[in-house]
Amino acid sequence: MNGYEKTGVLSLNDIRVPSENQLRKGVAIIECVQEIPCNPCAAICPVNAISMKDINSIPIVDFDKCTGCGKCVSICPGLAIFVVKTVDNSKALVTLPYEFLPIPKTGDKVKALNRWGEICGDAEVVRVNMLGKTTVVTIRVDKKLAMEVRNIRV
């Protein structure tokens, strides 16, 4: 049994982590690790960066092809996709789906939460995109939190 089947929380060993260079460009991190019958992420990607053999396969991102556009973030029914982009040596932008109220505004200071829902640092909201009812929020956090932060508390 995988650890996440007991806890509901992934560890970095369960996820493919991109290289420094790929992260600088900004790429999609897909935290969907089980074979479930679902494929909208692969179907919507404009550059075909997500590959899936059939509808039950695990989606795999080609980090070199991915442009970090974020289209897959808002379509994913599992809210399992994040775009991570490092901006300089100390900061990173994390784009995540958010389905709660209040909807944050650009410039808001919010709490950064990890996969366990624990506060792991501070974040600043840099972009808010409303596509349908899933709001897609981009926050700026410390670079070392880039692969940790997966939620915010407004």
Place this chain on the structure above:
Amino acid sequence: MRITRHPILEFDRGRKILFYFNDKKVEGFEGESIASALHASGVRVLSYSLRYHRPRGFFCGIGKCSSCFMTVDGVPNVRTCITPIRENMRVRRQDGGVGELSDKRFAARKKMVVDDEIVVVGGGPAGMMAALAAAKQGASVTLIDENHRVGGQLIKQTHKFFGSLEEKAGKRGIEIAEELMKQINSVPGIHLILSTTVVGCYNNNTEDGGDRYRLVAVRRFMDGDQLLDVFCKRIVFACGAMENMLAFPGNDLPGVYGAGGVQTLMNVYGVRPGDRVLMVGAGNVGLIVSYQLLQAGVEVDRVVEVLPRITGYHVHAAKLRRCGVPIYTSHSIKEAYGSDRVEGAVVVEVDKNYAPVSGTEENVSCDTICLAVGLTPSVRLLEQMGVKTEFIPEAGGYVAVHDQSMQTSLNGVYVAGDASGIEEASTAMIEGQLAGVSAAASLGYDRGANELISRCRNALRIFRSGPFGEIPRRGKEKIAYLFDKMGKKIWGDSEL
């Protein structure tokens, strides 16, 4: 208790309506059910059990249990969870006894006779698709649902659906329901009858020597009921499922709800079930409803799951975990306590034989306990007709043995959706389509029927081919095996 702002839903509340509960004035909104309006005004005890007079509250929210039976305008045993409120209505709690129904309810109205080619019982995703598919083939269809709106379980599913993009994945259940409702109203050949419960089904009606089936249904009007005598050549049963109960002390206290009931209260009527919830079951339903509770502004203390692992999709669990809700695997509920409503619960760890480990009891302070411990297919009407049923654990209980066109052991009688084995809305829709097209094809309608049928079968095969499809797949394999063993000639299937 009323939700005013919600991240996904807008509650377009109708006009205010005043009615009476035990002679006290209560307020509600047009279009909502009696049980929901009472809940929103703080009334938790809806009835008392017959023998021990234990208080009972809202449980299933879809008219399938008996917790909400009340006397409404003198009529006893009204299912208040599916009965809309109206001005000056008089609602009373029944304290023991079952009351007496006066014949005037029926006698005042002449029975209505319906005669159609195909009748679909149940207007959830499976039934809606069955009716649409059959009508698009050219058949004439009557769709009957006991609720005052179509949509079944879909009308409360606010989360985005999985599946393929072509099959509406990424859309929310409520959006899919709305799309299908629009089609039901625009596709010619569908006659929709709402607020009508099918209560009896008869096989081989030979009154006129024909091969027609006969159903008896009761249609509820504001001022009484009407009997419907329904004749048809083909029937599709898409009656859905009932939520399972779990045995523990205090499980009948008001405040213990089925997960679907909670979904109905908060997502259809915009009423919070309580302030703090203990969720029992970490399958997809438990995980999804927990997340929706958070969206409705309700605290979720924790989710307990008796198995050693989370059985729902990881992505659903992850959404909940990153909001800070803990999931305790190998844990179960030991008891619920409270005088006339839930005031808390005791949870306990279980060993590998699922026996409670003493000394691991923990108190959970909550006013709501939500049970997400599975569903049981509704097959009573099918059994009444004499359709062969079998106990298939993988399908959720007794199900009608059926072939690949969803036809049962009786010629011309079809099943689809949860009623044919517990699965998902996505597969219910495909099965409904399959049943609808097959029923129409057996009557000679053919607008590319064969192609549609093979497309549906292929879609079902793909859906069930992953690891999460294994249980329903095994269930369906057993059903297919049993059907073949019956040795019945599958009429109409050879050319399909």
